[in-house]
Amino acid sequence: MEELQDEIKKRRTFAIISHPDAGKTTLTEKLLLYGGAIHLAGSIKSRKAQRHAVSDWMEIEKQRGISVTSSVLQFDYGGCRINILDTPGHQDFSEDTYRTLMAVDSAVMVMDAAKGIETQTKKLFKVCKQRNIPIFTFVNKLDRFGKAPLDLMDEIENVLGIRAYPMNWPIGIDGRYCGVYNRIKNNVELFASDDSHGQKERDSVVYSLDDEKLIENIDTDIYESLIDDIDLLNAAGEKWNDEKVAKGELTPMFFGSAMTNFGVKNFLEEYLRLAPSPQPHESTNGLIMPDDDKFSAFVFKIQANMNPAHHDRLAFIRICSGKFERNMQVLQVRNDKVIKLSQPQQFLAQDRQIIDNAYPGDIVGLFDPGIFRIGDTICDVKKKFRFADFPVFPPERFARVEAKDTMKRKQFIKGIAQLTQEGAVQLFEQPGAGMESYIVGTVGQLQFDVLEYRLKNEYNVDINITMQPFEVARWLELKNGMEVTPESLRGADRGMFVYDMKKQPVLLVSNEWALGWIIDNNPDLLLHNVPPDKQEV
Structure with missing residues (x-):
């Protein structure tokens, strides 16, 4: 201790x-x-x-x-x-x-x-x-x-x-x-x-x-x-x-x-x-103190292809309590699974080294085979809890994105899925459109430039980006708990009906006026700026 x-x-x-x-x-x-x-x-x-x-x-x-992305730098x-x-x-x-x-x-x-x-x-x-x-x-x-x-x-x-x-x-x-x-x-x-x-x-x-x-x-x-x-x-x-x-x-x-x-x-x-040393963090079990001897951390960033030669994928964790040890077994709370934290790394930008130990306040990169999500809590198997969820930004720009070469469909799907998991963009599927194209939502225009650049240079996929005339996204629920479908929604044709990656229904519209018409004509409809299980920034 x-x-x-x-x-x-x-x-x-x-x-x-x-x-x-x-x-x-x-x-x-x-x-x-x-x-x-x-x-x-x-x-x-x-x-x-x-x-x-x-x-x-x-x-x-x-x-x-x-x-255009957060980098982690550590030194004494x-x-x-x-x-x-x-x-x-x-x-x-x-x-x-x-x-x-x-x-x-x-x-x-x-x-x-x-x-x-x-x-x-x-x-x-x-x-x-x-x-x-x-x-x-x-x-x-x-x-x-x-x-x-x-x-x-x-x-x-x-x-x-x-x-x-x-x-x-x-x-x-x-x-x-x-x-x-x-x-x-x-x-x-x-x-x-x-x-x-x-x-x-x-x-x-x-x-x-x-x-x-x-x-x-x-x-x-x-x-x-x-x-x-x-x-x-x-x-x-x-x-x-x-x-x-x-x-x-x-x-x-x-x-x-x-x-x-x-x-x-x-x-x-x-x-x-x-400056302060590491501080407590809110959780479902109350405040988690840094000097609690039970290990805990959360994932705040996922980054694919930091080393393009290896096409690696890293999950960055902030250690909140306890001592981190290489190859330790912890509980991934979201999946309720015990996982082994292997190949832990610390960074000076793209330069990295494998470490054996780390402590509260430290940022550690973990090799991620695709199991982590932003906001994940990992903790001691004997002390299960969740840290507070990350609020999200509502998207304000939308575009249809598809691969120019249909023969590269597999790389396209993999690349855009990984970049979505990083939180770089938000991904939506239009019913009937299949996986040939996606609707991509971003906070700003520059994110589309980065998306195009990274798909080209990290996944060898050229894409077509067709901007859509929408500026407002609303997640949909019905007060009676029934499923929202395009057929059940009056005025769905005034915008675009899509699903997010959790299959939650979302309506994209061009302005607040169009949104007001839909609200007036669907009195049983509940609308959310972000997914119902998330908090807006």
């Missing part, structure tokens, strides 16, 4: 969230650089050098310079075992990001200093707030012109409704900052010029606030401005409150530049000091 508690205290499991292009993936990579997990950071923008972010392992991500630093879950920034992949946030104990919100709070940042922040998880803010791109630090603090409060406590403060003039003041240590760190274009750790010198050498190295005006800012923060700024930070009501705020390694090391060290 003592070993288990010691290992739990070392764990920090967090996600990095942001609007696209705020620098989330760059920050992830720089944390790996400082953690010693990599020795040379690759600039995402530097396509000529053919270097790509370590966390972007899928080929389409390297080509487009965006993250400062006596801590760090589990970073790098998430998609693009709004079309919100569902994957939401599932990832179910598996973390805190989140790092990356803001562009010039753009402030952006649309996707607000959406992801709302999800974090719903879960009451601590949120740490990293104001990025301080090497460029941006909004004043005080204005960014006001924006966080006014737009997100959360107070900010600056842990450090930038020194210099907009876009030409030379260092940061550390409020906790009451000292100043001045950075040397960056000659490596952000590929190596950045040299710096630390001064006490009243050191004459500090004043010699920065203009008197800048020094006096810094003293005024410090006085203002201490007098009028938010007071530190551990409880508010733990509830996600107060965000520790850091300023820096991930691209130039400005303030990154300070952020990493302070985050590890302040």
Whole structure:
């Protein structure tokens, strides 16, 4: 038990969230650089050098310079075992990001200093707030012109409704900052010029606030401005409150530049000091504590073809309690079957290694022969329960998808089924259409591009995508419990009647007006935005 508690205290499991292009993936990579997990950071923008972010392992991500799937990165630093879950920034992949946030104990919100709070940042922040998880803010791109630090603090409060406590403060003039003041240590760190274009750790010198050498190295005006800012923060700024930070009501705020390694090391060290170790999880048996000696975990992600050469399929689990041991036997609750957890792996992006043990907070990849589903609970055979279900996003875009070459029907069915199990898309069957084509639902348009790319490159199937004129999906039930059929539904011809993969009836319609007509003309009908057994995000 003592070993288990010691290992739990070392764990920090967090996600990095942001609007696209705020620098989330760059920050992830720089944390790996400082953690010693990599020795040379690759600039995402530097396509000529053919270097790509370590966390972007899928080929389409390297080509487009965006993250479209969550990746898992693990390394040790400062006596801590760090589990970073790098998430998609693009709004079309919100569902994957939401599932990832179910598996973390805190989140790092990356803001562009010039753009402030952006649309996707607000959406992801709302999800974090719903879960009451601590949120740490990293104001990025301080090497460029941006909004004043005080204005960014006001924006966080006014737009997100959360107070900010600056842990450090930038020194210099907009876009030409030379260092940061550390409020906790009451000292100043001045950075040397960056000659490596952000590929190596950045040299710096630390001064006490009243050191004459500090004043010699920065203009008197800048020094006096810094003293005024410090006085203002201490007098009028938010007071530190551990409880508010733990509830996600107060965000520790850091300023820096991930691209130039400005303030990154300070952020990493302070985050590890302040961030929570693994937290309890809700279940049908109440709260499951991390230090419970009975093993438990849940599947939050499934990924096919991380190694295209082997056509492998991995289920990612978040360990919630107990000690994980290679080849241990556990209960898969959904199927009520005892299974053996073989070939457990941990990751640095696409690089992986077989492990023998893991602890609460750790993310482990398991070889999946097709038995796992997102949201599955696995636990000790003597202690059966379920963790809380994952909420789902209602689809908003629909298309008919079919293989161009009918001779590749088998690969097409396998590929689209696997990608559906990953949660990348939602799949529907139209009565009478057979398996020659499917109706695919997504949250956003970009998911169709990824679907087409992955079927082509991972399953060698070219597809035709025909967009459908529907924007609303409703799962159908009758109040009397009878089966809903196209024949029993008045107005079914005003949309498209389909079944999801659990054979539940669904109606796709083009707008809310058409939906209203169907509601008015089917008084015994119950409609749901998501499957009746699921909760909507």
